[in-house]
Amino acid sequence: MEITSDNFEERLPVIEKAITEADFLSFDCEFTGLGKGNTSVGPYDTPELIYGKFRQNVGKFVLMQFGLCAFKFIKEENRYEYSCFTCYVYPRVPKKFESMRVTGSMASGSACSFQPDSFEMLSSHGFDFNKWICKGVGYLRQQDIDRYKDELTRIHKIREEANESPQMVKVPDGMKVLVTKILKTVDEFMTEDENTKDFLEVPDLAAYERRIVAQSLESKYGWKVYVETLPVGRQQNCPLRAYKCAEKEVNSAHRQRHLDNEVKDIENAKGFCRILEMITKSGKPIIGHNMLMDLLHTCKAFCFDLPVHYADFLSSLKTHLPTVVDTKSFCALPQLRAVSGTNPSLGDLWKKVNSSPFPEVDYRPTEKAFEVSGSFHDAGYDAYITGVVFLKLAVYLGRTSTPYKTSSEIFWSLFETTVNKLAIPRVQDISGLDLSVKGCQAPERSHVFHVSLDETVHWTNKDVLNLFSPFGDVHINWSNDSNLFVSLERRKEAAKVREKLCGPNDHVWKVRPVEEFTKELEKAMKEAEVDSKAGGNKRARPDTTAEQAKKTKAKVSGD
Structure with a gap:
């Protein structure tokens, strides 16, 4: 099921139901670039250095697509059902907040990079870049929402203080005719009978014009008039609305109403971060393949700023995504290495688990709308492939173990040694990156x-x-x-x-x-x-x- 800004709110309960009822979740991400180059992992990098290099890469790029697949075991029928979602995500906030450059928020105007070869690869697999930009679901982390709310409160206080002692405004020569005309119209409005409407709308103005007009009105009338912008979608030009205030308290009430609405709007801008909150709340295991970069992008975009130190990252990760499994690390188990191969790609694994000696596993879409379509490098399709690969590896492991393990036992007893262990290629003496606290320790390398x-x-x-x-x-x-x-x-x-x-x-x-x-x-x-x-x-x-x-x-x- 494809998720965009057009259907996100409508499909949110469906996604929440799938997450809540799932036995495990699988995910995959597509980004504007992969980086590497001068941040390639070296043969004797420490966990701290590996994390630092990946963090440096992730900081340059943004997440474009988030694929999520929820798998549920139907015990009575000994089969699995899945619900798959391909979600376009884009770093945006409501238009009226774009001028607020809030530190740390990727959605507040920060620059990001892209790699031409990454875009070429995505294009060759049918990625819709227009849909990503125009219809990607926005997102704002809770920490960013709190920063915006603090900034809104600060601006509100400044405007209240300015309203107490309005100052003369210097109107640019090119705007004097416009401002004089608007002031005359407002003069007439302010002197009309009290039975008329209590506000007047000034037609579309550019941002600079709105600021000069609003300051001119507040300079002339003080608390007797309250002026606010009426945003129109993502248009640059918007109308102003001037309210007549019979008492000072009325002006204050308008300001408080405006602040409350702004706070509500910024809280509603959480967008796709709500999905990650659902995943965190569910506590379900989340499966990926070669997933360190996917994990860091997910945390950076939807959860928290990536800390400088690896230990701090592990602490934050435990709060948001405490149980992750990397199928690439899973394949390193002695029982699987011979049949899965060494350092397998997701495509290689997909071919192998669909042939002998891997068992047939009954898995079906929850309903027709969730049936998977697409190809590799579609995040939803890759999330589905990752989940099925994990499922078949786990079932194979259960059926070849002594004693025999059933499906209900597989998910904890068989792969507990690979939980929170991420595959890291090219490092000589680290089999994987340990996401537990002890994972900060580097091997003994005095030789x-x-x-x-x-x-x-x-x-x-x-x-x-x-x-x-x-x-x-x-x-x-x-x-x-x-x-x-x-x-x-x-x-x-x-x-x-x-x-x-x-x-x-x-x-x-x-x-x-x-x-x-x-x-x-x-x-x-x-x-x-x-x-x-x-x-x-x-x-x-x-x-x-x-x-x-x-x-x-x-x-x-x-x-």
């Missing part, structure tokens, strides 16, 4: 070293092996032509490497413990965060090799 080379030299594995030959066998991972990682087979030789190779030297190479290198990267990333908030002034880096390593692409892995 791993980072090597940077002078850009004038061109080393091969042989040169590296010669350098480290006194310390036994090593494993080599290149980042680029000038940066690599070396892991010692004989870990107790690490102290000798630190003594013989690390520290200042005049060689074309520099060796240092990997902990030192990753801490420098983490520090540089946090400094970049501060620079960005301060206006983009770049700080000097303590060592350019850290920056070089950030700009790497995986080259080779040798031993």
Whole structure:
């Protein structure tokens, strides 16, 4: 079922029912870009650094489509029903609030990036960009709503104080005729009998004109007139309405009514964030595939600002989405690895679970409207595929376990070791990103070293092996032509490497413990965060090799 701004309110109860009755939920997202490049995950990145790199990527782009599929087990018939939704989402707030640049809100005018190749890929799969822009469901997180409400209250107070002591307004020469004409019309309105209507509408004016006219009226009449804008859809030009106030309290009542309406409107702008609130309230497990980026985008758009520190993110995530399962991490279970393959894509898994040895599973749409149509890279279709893949993997695991597990037992007893574990490729000694509190801890890596080379030299594995030959066998991972990682087979030789190779030297190479290198990267990333908030002034880096390593692409892995 496709969800846009045209049918969101109407379909909201249907979505809520599907979430509430589900045994588990699956989801997928489409974004304006993926990033990567200088934020690719390195072979010995820490959980903190992995999170920081993904967070940096996610901060540049916005979510375009959110796919949600709710699966419900019908015990009496031993089958599943699903309800699938493809939701277009767009970062917007009501037109009348667009001029309020509220810090931290993506929907308040912040710039975002897009990657041409991502748009080309989505276009080739039939993505409707016009529908996304024109009919995407808006969203505003509760923390942003609170910021808007604070700003509305601040503006209300300023206007009340200004109304107490109105000041002369300088009218631009080009507007004097217009303002004089409007003031004359209002003069006539203010002197009419009390039995006439208590307000007068001034025809469409541009924003700048409305401000000058309103200030001129308030300057002349003080509390005896109350002026407000009447928004018309998303039009730039809107009429003004001037209310006649017999008493000062009447003006105050109008102002309070206006503030109350504004607060109500901004609360109603929560939009798609209401869906995430339903998911949080339900407490249902939510399934994704290779889902770290999807998860971060979802949290950023609909739940909370992504914190700088990984531990703070884990704390916030636990409040909103406490139970997540990554099918890619699920496939790493010993019982599944042989039949699912290593590092499988969603498309690969879909093909495999629809053939032997995976069992047939009876799953049907709840009703015709929920029947899935589309193709890969439609978020709703991918959410459906993800849910079915998980279902078939779980049922296969249950039927091949000893003792045999039934469907009602599968979801907790079989994959508890993979709950809140996200697949992270390319990292040598971390099988997945742990979303529990202990997941902040990096593995012990005293035997791993980072090597940077002078850009004038061109080393091969042989040169590296010669350098480290006194310390036994090593494993080599290149980042680029000038940066690599070396892991010692004989870990107790690490102290000798630190003594013989690390520290200042005049060689074309520099060796240092990997902990030192990753801490420098983490520090540089946090400094970049501060620079960005301060206006983009770049700080000097303590060592350019850290920056070089950030700009790497995986080259080779040798031993």
